[in-house]
Amino acid sequence: MDRVKDKITLITGAAQGIGLATARLFIAEGATVILADLNADAGSAAAEELGEKAHFMPLDVSNADQWDQVVGDIVATHGRLDILVNNAGILATGKRQTIEDTDLEQWRAIQTVNVEGVFLGCQNAVRHMKETGGAIVNLSSVAAIIGTPQLIAYGASKAAVRQMTKSVAIHCTLRKYPIRCNSVHPDPIRTAMGDELMTMYDGDLKSGWDNIENRIPIGTPGEPIDIANSVLFLASDEARHMTGSELVIDGGLTA
Ligand code: NAI
Numbered sequence: 001m002d003r004v005k006d007k008i009t010l011i012t013g014a015a016q017g018i019g020l021a022t023a024r025l026f027i028a029e030g031a032t033v034i035l036a037d038l039n040a041d042a043g044s045a046a047a048e049e050l051g052e053k054a055h056f057m058p059l060d061v062s063n064a065d066q067w068d069q070v071v072g073d074i075v076a077t078h079g080r081l082d083i084l085v086n087n088a089g090i091l092a093t094g095k096r097q098t099i100e101d102t103d104l105e106q107w108r109a110i111q112t113v114n115v116e117g118v119f120l121g122c123q124n125a126v127r128h129m130k131e132t133g134g135a136i137v138n139l140s141s142v143a144a145i146i147g148t149p150q151l152i153a154y155g156a157s158k159a160a161v162r163q164m165t166k167s168v169a170i171h172c173t174l175r176k177y178p179i180r181c182n183s184v185h186p187d188p189i190r191t192a193m194g195d196e197l198m199t200m201y202d203g204d205l206k207s208g209w210d211n212i213e214n215r216i217p218i219g220t221p222g223e224p225i226d227i228a229n230s231v232l233f234l235a236s237d238e239a240r241h242m243t244g245s246e247l248v249i250d251g252g253l254t255a
Contacts, residue, residue: 010070018189033055038058057070067121089117093110102153107152129177134178143158145254165181184230188221
């Protein structure tokens with residue numbers, strides 16, 4: 001308990017899935033959490049359910065002006081930003097995503113949210129955390145580590161997040177900013193995005209998950225709480241000696 005007590009935490013894409021599980025865990029561990037998401041209805045409902053330490057703010061992570069507004073408002077209201085979890089992301093745009101199928105429009109749509117969204121988040125966080133200190137955790141994927149022929153644009157975007165994490169981490173250490181920046185790399189997780197992934201691979205949801213179960217050495221795909229636990233660890237002082245690190249939580253998939 002209290003591993004992030006009184007930490008002012010911004011989690012993007014927190015209306016559902018991994019982001020929502022992370023928001024719930026951080027609140028249980030004493031944080032004040034700002035849930036930010038494109039989906040205002042689900043985000044507001046989630047914040048209401050989580051109680052008085054949860055607040056919802058609308059944010060499209062690919063919009064630079066909205067980032068300025070959201071982080072500026074948080075600092076004006078709470079005095080600082082301690083933790084940023086760059087969790088918002090998209091898998092696809094409803095089309096096949098092999099090297100042969102992907103058009104430039106689809107490629108750019110995925111990079112805009114997954115790469116530019118994390119870039120803007122890191123930039124805003126560094127600006128506001130460099131005096132007061134803080135931790136940034138970026139959601140990457142096993143798709144940043146192994147080839148994913150069905151996900152050419154998504155895999156490249158998550159590799160960019162992995163690399164950006166290390167550059168931000170080293171920049172902060174060189175400048176002596178008390179900011180750590182790390183990434184997490186989940187296997188397929190049981191969320192709306194996980195379901196979308198299974199239908200892309202297989203067409204059929206149930207046989208998609210069955211196939212993944214057979215491929216994951218530990219025998220089952222991860223749940224959102226498995227990723228939330230790793231985000232909590234990286235954001236907390238327990239990981240004070242970690243920066244630029246990548247935490248792979250994949251049931252042995254890439255081992
Ligand atoms: P999800 O699709 O269940 O939830 C994503 C959330 O992000 C939604 O609430 C959505 O409204 C929000 N969002 C999307 N675009 C946004 C934007 N432009 N601005 C603000 N919010 C936006 O996804 P899930 O599964 O919870 O994934 C969270 C993160 O974990 C993503 O970055 C994803 O790439 C990563 N991840 C997920 C895996 C999985 O199998 N579920 C595996 C590996 C990584």
